[in-house]
Amino acid sequence: MSSSTSPLAIPRAAPRSDWDVWGDEPAKLPAGARAIIATVLPGKAHPVPRRSTPILTASRMGNDDLDALAAIVGAGHATRDDAARMLHLGGKSTPDLLARRLGDPQPAPDAVVSPASHAEVLGVLRVCVERRIAVVPFGGGTSVVGGVDPEPGAHDLVIALDLARTAALLSIDETSLLATFGAGTTGPQAEELLAARGYTIGHFPQSFRYASIGGFAATRSSGQASRGYGRFDDLVHSLRVASPAGELTLGRAPASAAGPDLRELFLGSEGAFGVLTEVAVRIRPVPAATAYGAWTFPDFESGAAAFREATQRGIRPTVLRLSDASETRVNATLGGHLTRMRGCLAVATFEGATDAEARGARDAVDAVFTTHGGKSRGEDPARSWERGRFASPALRDTLLDIGVLAETLETATTWAQLPDLKAAVTRALADALGAEGTKPVVMCHISHVYPAGASLYFTVIAALTTDPAGQWRRAKDAASLAIGSAGGTITHHHAVGRDHRPYLETEIGLLGVAALRAVKDVFDPTGIMNPGVLVPPRPGA
Numbered sequence: 001m002s003s004s005t006s007p008l009a010i011p012r013a014a015p016r017s018d019w020d021v022w023g024d025e026p027a028k029l030p031a032g033a034r035a036i037i038a039t040v041l042p043g044k045a046h047p048v049p050r051r052s053t054p055i056l057t058a059s060r061m062g063n064d065d066l067d068a069l070a071a072i073v074g075a076g077h078a079t080r081d082d083a084a085r086m087l088h089l090g091g092k093s094t095p096d097l098l099a100r101r102l103g104d105p106q107p108a109p110d111a112v113v114s115p116a117s118h119a120e121v122l123g124v125l126r127v128c129v130e131r132r133i134a135v136v137p138f139g140g141g142t143s144v145v146g147g148v149d150p151e152p153g154a155h156d157l158v159i160a161l162d163l164a165r166t167a168a169l170l171s172i173d174e175t176s177l178l179a180t181f182g183a184g185t186t187g188p189q190a191e192e193l194l195a196a197r198g199y200t201i202g203h204f205p206q207s208f209r210y211a212s213i214g215g216f217a218a219t220r221s222s223g224q225a226s227r228g229y230g231r232f233d234d235l236v237h238s239l240r241v242a243s244p245a246g247e248l249t250l251g252r253a254p255a256s257a258a259g260p261d262l263r264e265l266f267l268g269s270e271g272a273f274g275v276l277t278e279v280a281v282r283i284r285p286v287p288a289a290t291a292y293g294a295w296t297f298p299d300f301e302s303g304a305a306a307f308r309e310a311t312q313r314g315i316r317p318t319v320l321r322l323s324d325a326s327e328t329r330v331n332a333t334l335g336g337h338l339t340r341m342r343g344c345l346a347v348a349t350f351e352g353a354t355d356a357e358a359r360g361a362r363d364a365v366d367a368v369f370t371t372h373g374g375k376s377r378g379e380d381p382a383r384s385w386e387r388g389r390f391a392s393p394a395l396r397d398t399l400l401d402i403g404v405l406a407e408t409l410e411t412a413t414t415w416a417q418l419p420d421l422k423a424a425v426t427r428a429l430a431d432a433l434g435a436e437g438t439k440p441v442v443m444c445h446i447s448h449v450y451p452a453g454a455s456l457y458f459t460v461i462a463a464l465t466t467d468p469a470g471q472w473r474r475a476k477d478a479a480s481l482a483i484g485s486a487g488g489t490i491t492h493h494h495a496v497g498r499d500h501r502p503y504l505e506t507e508i509g510l511l512g513v514a515a516l517r518a519v520k521d522v523f524d525p526t527g528i529m530n531p532g533v534l535v536p537p538r539p540g541a
Contacts, residue, residue: 007168007182009196011189014164017141017210019086020050020100026401027394032333036461037404040439045403046464048101055104056082056089061111061157065131069113069159072123077114077165084112088136088160090150091143092393093499094407097400098469109136109150109160116165117182118277121242124161125275125528129244134158134528137271139212140186144408145497146533147219147270153531161275163214169193170278178237180280183214199283202229202318205493209390214276220268222455222493224389226448227311228318228351231493233267235281241266243274243523251280265519270495271530273523287351290318291358293365294381295374296343300324301419303344304446304454306372308415311449315364319349320449321385324422327443327459335384346374347382403464407472409479411488414453421486422456428482429460432475438462448492455492496534504536 018024029037059080069078079085085108090096100106110133115121128135134155136148152158163184170180179199181190187208194200203216203223211221216232217239223232238251250263266276297303303322310320323331323345332341348365352358366376396406413421426442433440440462448455458479465471476499483490484506491500505513516535520527 007170008172009169009193011167011169011185011193014140014167014186014189015210016087017092019054019089020097021397022092022142022393023209025394026050026397027391029395029398030334032335035333036330036441037402040404040441040461041402041463042439043463046466046468047403048098048400048464048468050397050401051101054086054100054106056085056108057105059085059108059110061159065133065157066111068127068131069111069124072127073113073115073120077116078111080111082108085109085160088112088138088141088148088150088162091141091146091148091497093144093146093497094396094405094472095146095469095499096149097397098472101400102469107150110157112160112162114162114165118166118240118242118247121161121163121166121275121277122247125242125244128159128528129526132156132526132528134531135161135271135275136530137214137218137275138162139184139215139218140207140210142207142211142215143219143495143497145491145494145499147495147497148530149498149532151532153527155528155531158531163212163275163277166277167212172197172199172283177283178280179283180238180278181213183212183217183276183279185213187211187213187216194283195286198286200286201235201281201283203232203235204389206390206393213279213281217267217276217279218270219495220493222448224321224447225318225349227320228316229284231448236263236267236279237282238280239263239266239276240278241274242277244528245523245525248274268495270497270534272534273520273529275529287353287358289352289355289358291350291352291355291362292379292382292386293348293350293362294377294379295346295366295369296328296341296377297322297346297369298343298373300344300422300444302373303346304415304418306369306374307346307446307449307454309372310365310368312451313368315361315368317348317361317365318351319347319382319386320447321348322346322446324444326441327445330441330443330461345377345381347385349382349386399461400464405462405464405468405471406459407475408457408459409476410455410457410492410494411483411490412448412453412455412492413486413488417487418454418456421483421488424482424486425456425458425479425488428478429458429475432478433460433462433471436465436471436474438465456488498532501532501534501536504534
C-alpha cells in the first residue's frame, strides 16, 4: 500500500458545507411539516436564526510557524486566511450549530494546512511535534459528536489538517476487488471514480455527500446499506497511517493470525492517535438490478421480531429499516399522507445480478414478514425513502430558524434487550424535554441489523427554550445515562468525539480507558493529535 506512484485518477473538487449549516443552505420544509410544528410549538417560539459572516478568534500563529508548515505543503496550502478558517470551525453537531448562531467570537484554528500526500502529512506532523502545535484531522467536517473542534488542548496553537488534496483513486486490484483511496476522497468522489470502472463500495451513510473515506474509517461509520454491504470497518482491507511517532501500514491479507489486528486501533480512533492517509477497501461490481419493498406491522415488537428472524436466517436485503409508530406517523404527515399509514412501516431494497435474484430476496423477506403480521405496501414507500435518504440533516437548520430543536442519537444492543433499551431512551428524552415545558415528539427506527441484535436510531423534535444549549445538554445527558443503564452502546456509528466521551468509561471500564491512554502515549507522546477527542483525560488533568 503506497502512494509512491502516480494516482490512477483524481476526482473533481468536492462541494463543502457552509460554516453554519449542513450543506450550503437550510432545506425547505416538507409539505406536511406545519402540522408537526403546530404540535411541538403550542406557545411562543424561541427561534435561533442564522447570522451573517462570523467574527473569528484571531490567529495566534506567527510567520515562522506558518512558513515551516508551508515549506512542507507548498505556498498557498498553509493559510491563516479567515475564509479558510471559517470552514473549519468544527463539525455539524447541534451544539456546533447553536454556537455559530448564538454569538462571537467563533473559536477557529490558527491555520488551515492542506497536505497532498502521506509524505506531506508526516512532514506536517514532524513540524507540529517540534513546535507543539495541536493537529485536528479534517475530512468532510460532518461530525455530529464534537469530533473536529479546533481545540489546542495543552498547546498554544492548533491547525486544521484539511485532507481534501489527498483525494484520489490510488490503485485498484480488479482480481481481488480492492481499491485504495487517499483519505480525503469524499463518498461521491469515490463512487464516481469507481462507477467509471463498473464498481461500488456500497457505503451510503446520511453524511455521504460530504464525508470522506478517511472519516468513514476513523469513526466506524455504518451506511444505510449496511445489511447488504457491511459497516465501513467491515469493508476496510488496509490502512496507511501517519502518526507523530512514525508511520504504519496495516493489513496485508484478507485474514491473519499475526497477533491482534492493529487496524482496530485506528478504526474508530477519530484522529486521536494519528492520521489515516490511505485506505484500501473492498469493492463490488455495480448491481444490475434493484427491487424495492415496504410493509406495515401492527406494532414495533412484531416488526423487530420479523427483522430478527430474517437476519438470523441469513436473508440479506441491501437496506432494511423499521420505523416505530411515531416515526411512521410523522413521516407520513411530512409527505402529506395524513391518513394513509398506520402501524410501523418497514422499507427495504434488494440488489442482485439479475432482476430474478433481486426479486427472490424480496420474496424471501416477504415470506418471513407475513408470518409476523406484516402487510405488503408495494414499492412506493421504499422508493420515496431512497429519494430523500440524504436530505434530513439539512432540515435541522431550517427548524432552528423557527424555534424547533430536531436532534438524533443512536445506540445498539442485543435483540433480547432491544425493547427495554428503546423504552428507557424514549422515556428519558420525553421526561428531560417535557420537564422544560415542551411537548416533545420522540421517534425511533431500526436501520442496522445483526444476528445478535440491532441499532436503535432516535429522532426527537421539541420547541427550543430560551436556553437551547442547556436544553440540548440536559436531554443528551438523560438519554446517554439511560443507554448506559439499559446495556446499550453509547454509539453505534456516530463515534465518541467529545459529546460521548463522558460516558465511555461506563462502557469500557477504567482499565479500558487506561488502555486507550496507553495507545495514545505510544503513537502521540506529546499529545498533539485532536486533543479532547475519544480519550478521557487523566484524573486531575
